[in-house]
Amino acid sequence: MIDPTxxxxxxxxxxxxxxxxxxxNNVHGHHIQxxxxxxxxxxxxxxxxxxxxxxxxVYGGLLASLIDCHCIGTAIAAMFDLxxxxxxxxxxxxxxxxxxNVDFLKPTPxxxxxxxxxxxxxxxxxxxxxxxxxxxxxTTTDPTVRGKVVAVRVKSRMTM
Numbered sequence: 463m464i465d466p467t468x469x470x471x472x473x474x475x476x477x478x479x480x481x482x483x484x485x486x487n488n489v490h491g492h493h494i495q496x497x498x499x500x501x502x503x504x505x506x507x508x509x510x511x512x513x514x515x516x517x518x519x520v521y522g523g524l525l526a527s528l529i530d531c532h533c534i535g536t537a538i539a540a541m542f543d544l545x546x547x548x549x550x551x552x553x554x555x556x557x558x559x560x561x562x563n564v565d566f567l568k569p570t571p572x573x574x575x576x577x578x579x580x581x582x583x584x585x586x587x588x589x590x591x592x593x594x595x596x597x598x599x600x601t602t603t604d605p606t607v608r609g610k611v612v613a614v615r616v617k618s619r620m621t622m
Contacts, residue, residue: 464542464549469495470503470535473550478618483531494528496535496580500543503536503580503592509572520570528578529594529609530562536580537590537613544585557590560614570606574599588615 464470471484471494479487484494496505507528515521537557542549570576579602580594590613595605 464498464500464539466497466499468497470498470539470549471495475554475556475618478556481531483527484535492524492527492531494531494535496532496539496578498536498539498543498549501581503532503539503578503594505532505535505578505580507576507578509576511572514572518569518572520572520576522564522566525566525570525576525596525607526562526564526609528576529564529596529607530559530611532578533580533592533594533609533611534559534613536582536592536594537585537611540582540585540590540592541587541615544587554618555615556618557613557615559611560589561612562609563611564607564609566607568606570596570598577602583610589613 479485482491496503509520513524541555577597583593584591592611594609596607598606
């Protein structure tokens with residue numbers, strides 16, 4: 463249903479792809495790209511030196527925004543799968559954040575790529591609960607941050 467080589471965000475409607483975290487049309491944004499393989503959502507992000515909280519560590523607000531946008535992308539992909547539809551087909555499936563919880567397990571170092579891994583905890587046609595772990599560098603066994611997002615389906619981001 464979903465090509466795992468294409469980021470979910472590539473299928474968002476042109477006019478609503480302005481999100482600071484994941485919008486391809488926001489020149490100042492993070493341009494988060496989430497890939498869905500049918501079970502796991504994956505995103506990579508390389509923080510810049512200015513994404514710092516204090517020397518050597520990533521700002522927590524950035525980590526929360528990465529989790530938020532990546533989990534919304536995962537929820538949208540999973541809802542297309544649940545509906546038995548190809549991603550990007552009409553009618554659009556659009557979600558917004560109903561709740562975001564972030565647990566900072568240990569400081570996240572700068573200078574290494576961040577790997578986000580998400581999975582569906584609960585899903586139906588109106589809501590998905592997505593959990594996400596953030597890993598620093600090559601290790602995917604010891605997360606630095608864990609988040610949970612309740613993604614709520616809406617008709618359009620442009621008519622909320």
